[in-house]
Amino acid sequence: MDLKHLHTFKVVAETKGFTKAAETLSYAQSSVTAQIQALEEELQTKLFDRLGKKIILTASGEKLLPYAVKLLEMHDAALNDITSANETPTGTLTIGAPESLAAFRLPAIIKQYTEKYPQVKLALRPGACWELRNLTRSGELDLAFTLETELSDPDLHIETLVIEEMALVAPPTHPLAAFDQLQTEDLRDVTFLHTEPGCSYRSLFEKHLNSRGIFTNTDLEFWSIEAIKNCVMSGLGVSFLPQIAVQNEIESRKLVALPWSDPSCSVATQMVYHPKKWMSPALKEFIEITREHAALWRN
Known part of the structure; x- marks a missing residue:
């Protein structure tokens, strides 16, 4: 399976729409459609159902998604291992955040990070805080930001950045x-x-x-x-x-x-990631830049 097609499949599943996926990936919508069709032809099964304007995964799509996530993670891990000698982070980071944080806390962090590490592709996924925690727990998100009462979770590393x-x-x-x-x-x-x-x-x-x-x-x-x-x-x-x-x-x-x-x-604004997830150089650097900004928020 083509990793590019798998990545497109993953983004369509996350955004629940071909148009939104095209915007996220900076592709033409026809390109997204063609990649999904190619993947469906290769697997000889339908991956998405259209219910009006809504896109949902079929049973086959639900089975494929965790494999796609793992394969893309392995791809990023291999790239980072091979290029670790020059200490230049590469790959893709998928980050989740509610609208308020995506609009008013993350822009400065993302700007600094992308200027410093242009080789890393950032994909920002909006969502409710409970949903983002679940996606981080399942490995679909590399990192999430939540805005809720301070809490703990035995399955996740949850770090309070600032009381809002x-x-x-x-x-x-x-x-x-x-x-x-x-x-x-x-x-x-x-x-x-x-x-x-x-x-x-x-x-x-x-x-x-x-x-x-x-x-x-x-x-x-x-x-x-x-x-x-x-x-x-x-x-x-x-x-x-x-x-x-x-x-x-x-x-x-x-x-x-x-x-x-x-x-x-x-x-509180909190940073959430899975403690057992492989900590790529790209993710490590994003976390460190976030902590630098959080220190400024608290002062």
């Missing part, structure tokens, strides 16, 4: 913006704009409200932080988001951080 400040934000004209200090009870009749289900800090915030008898049925749900911020600015409601995601809007007075906080709603 959270902000309950509203437009400057919102009635709650006039309060000197907000109590949780003041949030009883508020419309909240939430991130997608499974988001760690959404779950934490909802659990906090529910524990105080606050249950709302007017909440709105979005899959994009940018969409949430724009809707909050337009006056649709308030939202509980990482400070890093709303800092620019707060500084420009497009949003205000309401005077409310609760230590039980604290979350």
Whole structure:
């Protein structure tokens, strides 16, 4: 089997779409389709089913995926072993992160890394924190970043990089913006704009409200932080988001951080990887650069 075809197959499986895979790989969509068709012809089986606009693995595709992951890992390991004499990291790193970290924490890390190691191909996979931990555990991700309460896992190395400040934000004209200090009870009749289900800090915030008898049925749900911020600015409601995601809007007075906080709603940016996974030079260098940036975040 052609490793290039296997890599394309893996990315299609991860992104759940030929168009998204083409964007990730910088290929034409027709090239992605042709590679998958060639692989299916070689294996004499169908690897994906199309359900409307959704792409899912067939039973054969599910069987092939772990082999593809292992073969690509062995390929990268061989490349790195052979080229280790000149200490130049090569290969591919697949990194997972939720939207907030991908947009506001990782860009500086990725910029420094790609400038220093242009031979390494980085593939960034978005996802919910629980999903990213599972993918790291199964070996489909080399490294993941999560944003959730500090936790431990016997199967994973989980390293806290920084405790993130959270902000309950509203437009400057919102009635709650006039309060000197907000109590949780003041949030009883508020419309909240939430991130997608499974988001760690959404779950934490909802659990906090529910524990105080606050249950709302007017909440709105979005899959994009940018969409949430724009809707909050337009006056649709308030939202509980990482400070890093709303800092620019707060500084420009497009949003205000309401005077409310609760230590039980604290979350941390954490770096996650499998302790038994082969630590390639490329992965080692990415981890070290991440730790350098994390030290700056904490100061």
